[in-house]
Amino acid sequence: MILELDCGNSFIKWRVIDRPGRAPLLGGVVDSDDELVAGLRSAGLLQLVSCRLVSVRSDAETAALVGRLESAFAVSVQCAMPMQELAGVRNGYGDYSRLGLDRWLALVGAYQLCGGACVVLDLGTAVTSDFVSPDGLHLGGFICPGVPLMRNQLRTHTRRIRYDDAAAQEAALSLDPGSSTVEAVERGCALMLRGFVLTQLEMARGYWGADFTIYLTGGDAPLVREILPQACHVSDLVFVGLAAACPLS
Ligand SMILES: Nc1ncnc2c1ncn2[C@@H]1O[C@H](COP(=O)(O)OP(=O)(O)O)[C@@H](O)[C@H]1O
Ligand SMILES: CC(C)(COP(=O)(O)O)[C@@H](O)C(=O)NCCC(=O)O
Numbered sequence: 001m002i003l004e005l006d007c008g009n010s011f012i013k014w015r016v017i018d019r020p021g022r023a024p025l026l027g028g029v030v031d032s033d034d035e036l037v038a039g040l041r042s043a044g045l046l047q048l049v050s051c052r053l054v055s056v057r058s059d060a061e062t063a064a065l066v067g068r069l070e071s072a073f074a075v076s077v078q079c080a081m082p083m084q085e086l087a088g089v090r091n092g093y094g095d096y097s098r099l100g101l102d103r104w105l106a107l108v109g110a111y112q113l114c115g116g117a118c119v120v121l122d123l124g125t126a127v128t129s130d131f132v133s134p135d136g137l138h139l140g141g142f143i144c145p146g147v148p149l150m151r152n153q154l155r156t157h158t159r160r161i162r163y164d165d166a167a168a169q170e171a172a173l174s175l176d177p178g179s180s181t182v183e184a185v186e187r188g189c190a191l192m193l194r195g196f197v198l199t200q201l202e203m204a205r206g207y208w209g210a211d212f213t214i215y216l217t218g219g220d221a222p223l224v225r226e227i228l229p230q231a232c233h234v235s236d237l238v239f240v241g242l243a244a245a246c247p248l249s
């Protein structure tokens with residue numbers, strides 16, 4: 001069995017496959033190394049033959065997690081590394097090593113799936129977009145705060161924006177102008193996200209007309225699914241790229 005991990009800034013996404021290309025046998029989302037190891041132990045994952053991971057965490061945090069996995073499961077862990085080119089895609093950053101590895105693997109995965117021009121929208125802690133041309137050139141992308149970050153910055157840096165999660169959920173049911181603080185903030189952040197996403201769509205149309213695919217991924221992808229009905233929602237897009245970056249020998 002093969003353990004795959006995507007370590008984002010908020011959560012670690014994990015899954016277990018028995019062979020490359022097969023549907024996952026198990027998977028989950030956890031928010032700490034401890035929870036991950038406990039979850040894997042309780043799932044009875046004792047015969048792991050290999051493990052591959054991608055992390056956008058610090059080198060020290062990533063090394064600590066690798067050490068824990070290697071000692072807990074007697075498995076060697078392969079980590080995705082920055083690359084200038086992979087699976088027909090060329091990294092578009094001036095310094096390729098600075099491009100977030102989750103973004104890189106998601107856009108490589110997207111290009112593998114569609115073999116043509118694409119835009120990848122990853123809605124996690126940060127919201128990112130990346131553009132890949134029909135011949136596999138990464139044109140670059142954008143990074144902005146995800147909705148929880150936007151909301152929490154307002155809560156933290158103002159004195160009178162205070163409300164609880166239950167009120168937030170209710171406020172998000174409409175996008176009419178807010179008539180309370182919670183509605184004004186929740187709907188304002190939702191509209192910022194929509195505006196960003198629709199701008200990406202316009203940009204892609206400017207490059208390629210109608211000839212491109214939009215991929216949506218990340219924990220908050222459902223927030224924009226309705227305004228992007230044509231998008232392909234691939235929650236494991238990073239894992240598609242991870243398989244290319246870390247082939248099993
Ligand atoms: N079951 C879930 N577990 C964790 N986060 C979730 C879940 N469902 C939706 N989310 C949302 O997903 C976001 C995190 O997305 P994710 O892609 O895991 O981020 P990152 O890669 O930055 O860790 C959170 O902001 C949260 O709003
Ligand atoms: C942009 C990101 C913070 C997104 O992280 P995530 O929301 O997936 O946790 C991450 O890809 C990152 O740290 N990138 C390095 C900077 C860059 O891509 O230019």
Ligand SMILES: [K+]
Binds near residue numbers: 123126
């Ligand atoms: K992201």
